[in-house]
Every structure is written in structure tokens, then in C-alpha cells.
Amino acid sequence: MSENLSSLSSASTAGAAGAAPGRRRVSLAELEPPIALGPLDGRYRSVVAPLVDHLSEAALNRARLDVEVSWLIHLTTTGALPGAPTLSDADVAYLRGVVDSFGAAEIAELAEIERETRHDVKAVEYFLKRRLAAAAGAVGPDSPLPAVGEIVHIFCTSEDVNNLSYALTVRDAVRQVWLPAALALAGDLADLARQTAEVPMLSRTHGQTATPTTLGKELAVLAARLRRQLRRVSTAEFMGKMNGATGTYGAHAVSVPGTDWQAVSRSFVEGLGLTWNPLTTQIEPHDWQAELYADISRFNRVLHNLCTDVWTYISLGYFRQRLSAQGSTGSSTMPHKVNPIRFENAEANLEISSALLDTLGATLVTSRLQRDLTDSTTQRNIGVAIGHSLLALDNVRRGLAGLDVDADAMQRDLDDSWEVLGEAVQSAMRAASVAGAEGMADPYERLKELTRGRRVDAEGMRALIAGLGLPKDVEERLLALTPATYTGLAASLVTHLDD
Template sequence: MIDRYSTPELRTLWSEASRYRAWLKVELAAMQAQAELGEVPAAAHAELVQKSEHDPLDEAFALRVAEIEAVTRHDIVAFTTALSERYGDAARFIHHGLTSTDVVDTAQNLLLDEALSLIMADVQALQEVCRSQAVAYKHTPTVGRTHGIHAEPMTFGLKFLNWMATLDRDLERLSAARARVRVVMMSGSVGTYAHVSPEVEEKVAAAWGWQVAPVTNQTLARDRHAEVLSAIAIFGTTLEKIAVEIRHLQRSEVREAMEPFGAGQKGSSSMPHKKNPILTENVTGLARLLRGYLVTALENVPLWHERDISHSSAERVILPDATQAASYAARRLTGVLRNLVVFPERMLKNMNDLGGLVFSQRVLHLLIDDKGMAREAAYAVVQRNALQSWETGEGLRDLLSRDPENPLDDSDLDRAFDLQWYLREVDHIFARFGL
């Protein structure tokens, strides 16, 4: 991922040096288990642990691996060769009985586990902002829109409450996906444990509090990674859903809420008056990337026979990029919602601009319930006057009051056009969330 759309933590996590440190963690964990089983010298393991702590793998090591790989054309061979150069003879017991994918896939799971933890923290931060704004605007009236058209009154806080609830489901999906990759695979070539005892894998998993992949071939099944990318892509759609709403509310014709606009910020190179929703448009674009990464992850699932490496090159791009883009987009949207500029007076004005049409269902029900009209007849009365209101701009209540077929009197119409009647259950909805 380019620096523009990455976060410092994930940029560091997916660096080459970090990847090699994860590889070494896997190698040392396997070596410790093998030492406990008497398969490799415990002293060699202790020496490597001491040396790696004193002289941790860094960018210089990553550069050396790249130099060796240019000759060997094999990254794990280059890695183990560079380890021997750096740490000496004890490194000869590294990678004993393992195959490359044992190390690469298990280490990649370590990185994914950390990346997903960071993303989940970002989701929680965004969720907390939604919670705060939901409470702040709990009783702020606004018009609900369906198909982009005024529907009925609601509150602005309900929008945030909906987003908060959606983010809770995103957290559940991300947590489940993280659990799916918290597995250790150390089964050797084609997964038969011919050269490494299953006890090694079990010991490592127990030490980390992870699970053992119960059966593998020579690679961890890629449906696990597809599930991760699916959870991230769905989270991306949540981000886009929120972003699109903010973009709509910022439109000149609506102007109910808008992104923060900083001092000195410029909206256009040619039109000085412009305040464009560039932050949320950016989130929308990143969400499209996240969905695209999922397609690639799904295509990585079917590999030839026990393995090929057609997934490898793709994963070197999609896993770092998807996790970084998701984290970046979440943080960007969190900032937008925390500093959102809201115009409650404009919300009321927009609601009233259609002359009370948003109260049509309440009128319909009063005609049916209180006046005993058949539904079809009541609907005809309300719709006829509503369509006339659309065409002439005259208020629906005024039209109804002059309609001889409408039996509702002024007190009935007061009840029908009561805004607070529509919002009377808002507290009940919020109470479901302890708010």
C-alpha cells in the first residue's frame, strides 16, 4: 500500500524486517518444541534466542536476504542462509523437518492476527464515536428518506445508532475471521508429518494459545484467508454506507451535515466557494479496493494438487494492502464523524419544505381507525390531496381541511401532523443498546 493510504502501525507490521521476525518466531517456536522432545540440542535453541534478542532482525538483514534470494531464487533458503551468517553455527538446527510453507503460512497468520487486532481497535474507536453522536442527536428531528425521497420523520441520532449496530456485527465477523487464522501448521512436505512430529505443532499451538490446523497438505487452506478478506470487505461496505450518507447530506440541495473543513483548506483550484466531501469520497474509493481484494482471495482458494504458489504473489499485495486500507479508511471516517458539522435547523426546514407530506400515513390511519373509512377510500383521499400538494406546493393539511370527502376536523389534523408522535418510540429503541 502506498504511504498515502497506510497507517504507521500496519506499515511497520508488513515491512520486510517484520516479516522475517515473524518467520524467526515460528522457527524458534518449532525449535523449542523439538528441543523439548530431544530432537535438536536445547543449547542451540537457547543460543539462538539469546542472539536474536541481542541482535534482532532489522532492515539490514532484510536487504541481505534480498541479496541472497537474487541468487537462490528461494526466499526461505535465502532467509536461513542469512540467519546462519548472522547467528552462527547454532542456526543449522533451524527449519529442521519443516517445509517452507510451514514457516511462511504460520508466520503470516501471526501478522494477520496482529493486523486484525489493530483493525478491530479502529472499529471500536469508530463505534464509540457513533455511540456518542447517537446520544447527542438522539432527539434531533430529521426526515427519513427512502429511494432518496422524503418518507417520514425520524431523528438524526437513529442514523448513528444504526451505524453503531452495524459496526458491532463487523466486529463479530472480524473476530471470527481472526480466530480462523489463529492456527499453527507444521506438518512438513505435503502434510504427512514424515519429517516433523505432530507433537511439535501441538506444542507450538499450546504455547501460543492457538489451534492446530487439523489436516493440511502443503499449505494452509486459503478459504481461511478468503474469510478474512470477506470480513474486511464487508467492513469496507459499512464504511462506504456511512460515507455515502454523509456525502448525500452535504449536497448543496440538502446541507444537513457536512465534513469538517479546516482553516486554510481549499475545496477547488478554480471555484473558491467549494466545500467538497473529499474525505468520505476517499473512503468510498478505498471500499472499492477492499471488495476487489476479496475477489482475488476467493480465486486463491483452488490450488493445484497439494499446493502451488499462484496465491503467493497475490497475497503479498492483498493482505498488507487490504488491512492497511481498512485501518486507514476507518480512522479517516472516525475523524469525519467526530468533527461532523450538523445543521438541525436545516433538517427541520427540509422536512417542512414539502408542506406536511411526510405525515400522510398518520392521516391515512386516522381515517381508517377513527373515522371507519375503508382503506382504499381513505388512501384515495390522502393520495389525491398529497399529489395536489406535490404539484401546487400548497400544504397537505390546508388541502385536507377543504376537502369535503375528508371527515377529519382541526383537532384530528393536529394529531395527524404532530411531529413528536412519530418520535415517541425513539427512547425505546435506544434502550435496547443501554442508551
């Protein structure tokens, strides 16, 4: 067994270096600059790059630095910590500048510190203390900053810094990047729905011909569903805590018993633009994250439904794809094809995003007793989950922009489906019977016998209507009806998008 395992290990190593004995390949893992392992940081980087400012490891560290700086400023300006020096405007500006100037050199320096500390948050603390030690040269010799190093991270557990950092970065990623893209897509879809509100289209329930509608009404249904989820996302709470190792303010109360630490904590968290959570263990429970990710995941699934419907309408010929908008080869072997790749790519990315978001939501709400570290690795995948959704949004928007409506194709299908008027005729017969008309018995059964499983043309349907003995006004109304005009209130329903 050991020899077999050894052989397998050797084969794996050889496979990385060469495809066959005697051949060696360049090790892609050793190239500089490093090659991305995943598609979001490789092939699709340009689309998801805005998320790097919020959900990358570097962005997380910048947010941690921001929280540490803000906590230092808060303690020294509120009087919460007796004996702490008063910071001048120049001191505060210097501290804020440490955060604002956090770039490539600082990222490298922080990584170097972390290699020594083996602890990411502790590395941020030491990084900030270095900047405090150097403050006199920038602010002046009278600055108290070089002497306040022990205030940095005071009363904090790592989770005090982390939970606030994640709340800030997720909030900004959603509000500044994902939500504007999602709102723009929903707006595009609503505009298309209004433009096609009166374009008649054959419905297909269970894939079978059914009562006609309009293209705009069907698109409006999806636009309204997307907007509903976006309203939920736009009002999401982003919660935070600052209460110590087990959420009891233990170190705070024993060290400085005269300070109202709950008030200090609340004012600090709310000052960051977050909702204060007064009841936590060592960690903020992350329930708000689970709620947010569920809403984004549900949005993804509604958008997935749009993709499959539009894909089907393309296959039916109701939409034509402009080749210039696709900007790509349709098929590597069939030159006539323009594939609906934008919608297919979006489907796949939405599925990946929702799977990750579902996992995040399910995992983050559980932490053993007062703390475990399962959330640490889990939360590092938030950017991946939202990134795949953002990529899908880009694909769908570009896909919709490349479509032209083929009303003639829809009209041909309607003209071939006069049997769908059977519903209108039998319903009119029922209404006439209720109103006192004679000879209207068993309307459903009579229409079923004549139309189920059969193609009925205009002449056949009109002959049927004329032979039913309907009241004159009802007969005239039905004889004037066509599949294209049997759309009920569909066009006017689109106006609900403006409610």
C-alpha cells in the first residue's frame, strides 16, 4: 500500500511538471506576477474589480485599520478613558490619513508583520503603533500620538474589530457596487416591459399554447419580482458590536468602572453608520448577514428565471440577437448560429453565487458556545459569492441590450393558435347563461370536445361561435376576437411598475 501511495504522489508531482516522462512544463504556479486560480480574479477581473475595494483581503485589513483608528479617536474624544490625552485636529487628520493612504506599500508591510505575529488583527495593531511612533515627524513634536500606543486595541477582542470591519465592507460593497448594478438591470427590464406592453404574445403554460398575453406584461412580472427583492436589500441592517471577549464588557467595567460602557459602545458603532447589537457572545451573531445573503440569493433565483425565459423566447424566435452586440463567434463549427451566451453564462454564475450565499447564511448563524472560528474562513468567501452575482448582472444587462423583438414571429404563432379562444368562448357562454340566455349548458365540455388536442383555424373558430346560439351582442364580440387581441388587461398591467 505504501509503495502505491508513493507512486501516486510521484505521478502527481510529475504531472505538475510534465505531461509525460521526459517532458517538463513550465510551472505556472511559480510565474510572476502570480496567475489567478479563480475566474473572478482572472478571466472576469474587469467586471468584478470594483468589489476589490471592499471585499478583498486588503480591503478587510484597511477596514480593520479604520476601526482601530476610529476606536482610538472615540476613546480620546468622549472622555471614556480618564487620563487619555486630547487629540488635536491635526492628530485626528494624521490618523485618518493612515487609513486613507493604505496602499501597495502598506499592504506589503502589513503582510510582513503578520508573518511574525501569525495573527491578522494583531498585525494591524502593530502596524498602527508604528504609525503612532512616527507621528511626531508629521504632526509635530508636541503631538501626543507617540505616547498613546497602549490605547490601540484596548478592551478589544479580535472579533470586536472583525465584526465591524465586515459590516462596513459588506455594506459598502452592496450599496456602492452590487445594488446599483442590480437596480440598473431592473430598470432596463422595466423599460423593455413598457416598450413592449402592447406586443401580443402566445402564452405557454406547461409548455402548451395558452391564453395570450403581451411580452411587456411578462417582462413586467419579472421586473416587479426583482424590484421587490431589491427593496429588501436596500433596507438591510448592518449590525455591529464592541463589547469585549464574551460580550460582557468585563475588562471595560473592571478597568474603568465609572464609564457607561454600553453608551460608549453604542455611540461608537452607530457613529460608524451601523446598527448596534447589545446582546452578543464574543462574536456578533451574523444573523444580519444571513438575512442579507438570503435576499440576494432570492434575487439571483428570480434573475435566473428571467434568463431561462428569455433563452426560451430566443429559441422560439420572439427575440433576435444582434451579432454586433454579442461581439463573439456564435459557434465554432456552425457559422449560422448566434448563441444566447450572455444568458447562459449568467445562469451558471447565478447558480454558483446562490450556492455560496446559501452556505454563508447557513454557516454563519452558528458558533459553538461563546466562539469558534468557522466564520473566519467562511466570511472570506463573501466577495466570491457577490462577485459571481455581479458578473451575472453584467451578462444579463449586455444580453438584454443585444435583443430585438420580432413581433412578426409572435404574430405567426398567434395566427396558428386559434384554439386558445376556447377559454374566452366557454367563459362568455357561462356569463350569458347566468344572465338568462338559453342553450348555454355544458360550455366547458362542448369547447373541450371541439378544441382539445386539435388545431383550430380562424374559419373553424368563427363557425363554432356562430353555431352556439349566443346572444347577438356576445356573438359579435367573440367573432371580432382574434388570438392577438385576446390579451385582456395585459398592456395596462405594466403600468403597475410605476406604482
